[in-house]
Amino acid sequence: MTKTTINTFAAGARISTRGEDFLITGITENYDGSMLLDAEGISELVKGKRFKFDTKLDVDIQVLDPAKTKLVADTDSGYRRTKLFLETQLRNSTHYGDKIHVAHKAAFNFSEYQLDPTLKAFKLPRPRLLIADGVGLGKTIEVGIFLAEMIKRGKGKRIMVLALKSILGQFQQEIWNRFAIPLVRLDSHGIAQIRAELPANKNPFEYYDKTIVSIDTLKNNAKFRHFIEKSRWDIIVIDECHTVANSNSQRGDLAQFLATRCESLILTSATPHNGKKETFANLIQMIEPTAIPRSGEYDKSDVEPYYVRRFKQHILDDKVRSNFQDRRIVPIHCEITPEEEEFLNKQQKIKFEALKSIHLETEKNLFDESTRKEKRDLLFSIGLFKSYMSSPSAALESINRRIEKIKEKGKSSENANDNIHLLEDLQSDLIHILHNQKDSKYQAFKDRLIELGWSGRSKDERIVVFAERIDTIKYLSENLKRDFDLDDESIETFHGGLSDMEQQALVEDFGKKDSKIRILLTSDAGSQGVNLHYYCNTMFNYDIPWSLITLEQRNGRIDRYGQTETPVIHYLIATSDTEGLRTDFHILENLTRKEEEVYNSLGDAASVFKLYDSKAEEAKVEEAIMDQNEDFFFGFSAPDVSDDDLFGGGSDVTNSFVTPDPVASELSLYESDGYYYKDLIEQLKAERLMGYDEAEFVDSTYLEVRNTKELDRVLFDLPKESKPSLKDIYRLSLDKNTVQNAIVEARKKKGEWAKFQMLYDLHPVIRFLMTKLEASVDKEVALVSRHGKIPVGTAWFVIHGQVSNNLGQSVISDFFVVPMKLSGGLHKQPLSLRDFISQFEVNQTLLTQYIDQEHLDTLTEMLPDVIDFAKLMHMDQKQQIKQLEMEKQLAVYQEKLKNWEKSAQDHLELTFADVPQTGFIRRRKEDEIRYVETIFSQSSQYFKDLNSLNNEAHLKVIAAFYNL
Template structure:
């Protein structure tokens, strides 16, 4: 007789226990079982069994449980076993259950993305909070909660190459979530350690990698096509919003390879519905109609977006500092004005030759010569506003190109004589050092008492051009007699390891770096605020978005000192030039105005794209329009959600954290008892783990433990026989994070002592395995009613995806003579009623008692199923049926709309072979989305099988 399997069934084979997650039927009636290990040796690992080969597969039956008396003092073993089961079990709560214990200052708004994601069929979310609000912490909260729910075993994070190390360190230091960093150095290490044909994404469950590494590495693309993840995180997701780009195509593909998806960006859209729709479609393909016409209500369930002034919590506000803006005006020298008069002459000559139509379309693809001359003049002005050296390089490159091609015209950009004249003007400026902006910058540093010595302030300088960065480094080194270690360049031309190394070093107290000169490659994501509160915008980007991102590097959550932001602003009275300089300066004033009111720089021009904002500035210069930022100009672009704004509610739950059942008053009491118990049964040596004080645990890294922790970040690992330090005190861990910032190359010496730490998960598994898989512990308590037995049971119901939908610890009260004594109720109610979390006295358990209790097991299973789990199952089925109806209705509406749109799109087209194939491909794509979604919803909401019961313990009198 064949065995009936279903997802969620517990099986035993090869001496270990497994949870069936998927069944594939063979043509001959046998089955392939995808399963996840649940007993000690195989816990968390995934396997596939063939029922033809594995003939010893058995479905676990709780009636066959063996009862063994607990003889430990105070029934420590029973309490620890139950507590470990509680802590290791998945939760179905839609509230926060574990993340609040991690090493960060809890603020309810940071829980909102996770809580909102839990309201969806699949937990997927776009985190679009403003610059500096802590999106990385919000990702850590999501990951830790999903791990607690058994849905975060396999994780891949995609981040900018400059912040791979920073992100990895935050996840480990604060949440004890280990990510293997696959930067160029990490990849080289993997090649040395793993066989050539080994997929690193199969070997390492949790990784962090740059999307450009995946995009540019064909072998890695092959690896990811063969892999699947529980969660994929894409940081700075605006870089993948264009679905037709290589990055965007890869991101769209990855969205289909995971159960949960987290996207993060402070600039999640460009104001157009299409770009925002691309991101939302990655989260939920049926959220947006095929017409592309959607309202805020359609997408609001899938994202959160708040800015600093939306968070009213006083403690949160206390972690921000009020910034100071310091404009530094630099009157241009005579030789500079002579050069820029020539630039203005080219600009005005080009504009005079433009007709009205061309002027309105300065940036069209087919540019006339006058357009090219105008753009050349603007480019030259922008280069000089960065530095004379940047303008010099621009002219030299242009001359070289003309001389190599031999093609000259009368137009400015191709006029060799004109270009050489401009070059001579720049040579005079550079040779005479008549650079007014640099002199103003240098004087400000002197005014601050800065000379680049170890005790001087640490300073960040942003400049757009690489030539400007190198120019500044050269001049500062000479003028302040700087050691080469005191000044560092950061730009996109550096390798990923070099970029990460600079960011890591700059955030350390003992860093030699006094001044970091960065391009805008350093304006996104990187934390530069730890020991720095002064930032200079040496040139002013022609984009409010870029300006906001730059300023957010030091003006962010956790900054301890007043952030000073300096703007180097050139001034002149030369006609035309004066207006152009005012237009650029007005960008800085508008950014500050937005900072104090809207909070979102992108909402000013409603372009949400730095490149398009630069074009608007160029148009303002062409029109000499100083008021372009204050006028209500219609740029003929779709405003996202027309007037509603894209901000979401910052209070998803009034009480976001759920109190969980426990048999211990405090966490550290549980961990102390756990360590003592493991030592008493020789699963730990005395010297392997010891509490220094009630909150501080030291653990020796044994060879066995070192092998278990193979996937820890190398910087977090200690040598064999050295000590890991864990603490239940958040302050201790956060202080350790602060201390680690004082010394180069160091990570925090303390981590959080909580259930998600890999070492504690390992110890809890060892405790769980110390009780045989088919055994329940028995404890006799005089405080219980006489003649009663209370069987502690864990009941679990799974759906067809193998996910636990109901998970409950409950008690079945029986008369020792047989028969139900009371209706079953929760373990928490039982613990509270009989004070099982207090000290217990061990009593003698007679063999005849265990024999009598064993005879009651069939009744326990019967009453547990019928009187408790079946009721929960019926309630859940009703809830699931309602959800399925809702999901299916939404899916049908989307399908009908999609098919209607296809008919409209192709109704006026001649049905050639190509057009017909395109239509068929579109229809097939819709059918695939509908089919996959429909099946997913059915599997998600199906609860057809009986609950799985495991009897854990018996208390009786």
């Protein structure tokens, strides 16, 4: 190792300082010519951690010289140490290419469609994508696959997931149980723990590399906002991203900012747009700012590279389809009681009188205060009808609040919604219905429960009930407790007013076999993202939401991937022969029929109205009820948007990127993962790097590792629920069924997490053990083996070559072999490590032979030539080929960027051409010019750095094989 000058520093270079080794990831030149070096640790004590060095202060920084590698004889039986060290280097190295390398080994039922988002993301310059698969297809699994592959590529060290507060625990547990990727949960409890454990000025996003947090927590916590402004991530995931599509909202503003703080961005949503081009464009612009023209006019060719979207019908794999059950729909028609008829006739009278007056005023072309009054009455009647369709209790609470408000003002009027006498009359009707138990829908609901043999006891099936109004949920809770003699543990309510901890606790409890909850009453806060299908296949839509999107989301809580029983979905539907009411009830029933029709054909409920927004759909149903149009579903067309507008015609469904052979073939010196892990454990024990009682293979597929103080300290950021106590054990298995059965078993008991995790390279325990093995070989040391199957008089040097771009990202990582004559000179052209292993059977049992010091000296003298040949005859060629490939990519992108800039400038000129140049307009124009210039400049420089390979290849000698 030789001391070097500042000019030799380059992104990707390996350096040594303060007794440890680092990889330079970025360089900033100071005003005085010195440099600030961003670096990542690669030796044991600093591995994976990030540092910044100032060459003015750290004067001992040295670039590692591979020609000065010390060669040491391997004396282990069968050269086990050499094979293990080489194998560990292979497994710990970054992998590239457009195939799957490790995620297929995780604990999920492998299906090629789930690989599509990751494979498509890898086709982009930056892996950033919107996953917009339909409800229940397993977007969390698809996110896990992406995270696993990025970690394998060395680009997933720092991860932040943003999810709804109700599913933080669910998401965290799924990613850990299936992929062994630890996320620190920053809910209110997690934040309280951080405040207790970390200094007040300590940035939790720097202390914890992988976190999961609610976007509302970040939005509402000023200190957290301060912390994220000082942080960067390799990957940010935003689940249910439609909640951040509005860039003018606090959530949207925060999401737009976070998109600039990460290399990779994954957005997920089953409802990725609300039909407005600008909101969908906001999501795509987070992924790639230059994808959407500044005019806002785009077609499918602009956005298609940045999202994937499929529905159940598009999944042809029979094994996958077997994880979905054919659901059963049970409509329950409730003939309303005379008391309800009387109340609703009054509601209908208000509606028809308002409509009649509005039509009359419209014909006369009179639009005065009376017209506005009638419109208010019409809206009041529709609101009253909607609240009653939820429950008479919800309608009563609505009337009570209205009466209270009028009394506070001390002013009544002839308007229906301000007429104290009318309101009190309606109030009296509702009190009578409730007091005398004349609620037909509740009676039908109760009868159905009795018919099912349900009494709320521990042996009874578990049921989820959706209702729109919290007042209805309270009403149901009170009545069910009374009628079925239920205790507080048997019935629970879920709604948006609960804290994050309360919501997570309820979701987890309901999904456990030992849960005492027999019936979960939930508002639509439980309709997005929440898994309710574990041990539950019966659902009631107590009221019918006036939106197909909401209805589809509700039903998807139990009708989803992994449901083992037939989902049974009940609709409670009011009926009446009274004119007007009959039509209104039919309209609501048609909603359920249309959702079922879509489910059996199109797959996307939003495609019916093409409004892509639940609130907009509710407004459209209101119009149908006003117009008494029960056929409004048929021939419906939305004036604001169509598929042509959003996606350039046809469907928003995307084509698959999965190739016939999507999983990369493994390069290994071992017959199986199990053999490698066994040798790894035995070697660590032999070298006394772990105690003999700290790890044990129980059989060929199952490993137990004791949680020591050292391991517990290193793995401080694992989810607390997943960590065994000190001296207890981690249970790791190579068998997917064992792990998946453990996941199922964990659902039987509240508070339990899966006792088994996958035994594979990404598990933090395995990564810890592999790091210990790497550290057992001293820095700048390569092991030497004498192998009788290679040609006599030759030596074969195994080299790892790496080249980084100007961003410090490794883009070439290659293991190859340089064959030399012991007498001097090159024996033949360098060859791949794969060919070397295959040709000389290095992966077979090797015979240990004596290695003389003289032989080591001869090999050491050859190292400078080996390094020269490695650079000139292998790495330089690889670098040239890669550079040409990257230059083509850069040229394509620069052309696209120039077109975007030109289009933006043309749009700018057109927009402000005939507008008076007031101060406000000038500022707007200047802001737009500045935005375009910033995006162009930043994007241009980023892609130049991304596609630059001007840096020198950095080589490391891993091992040497020779024969005399």
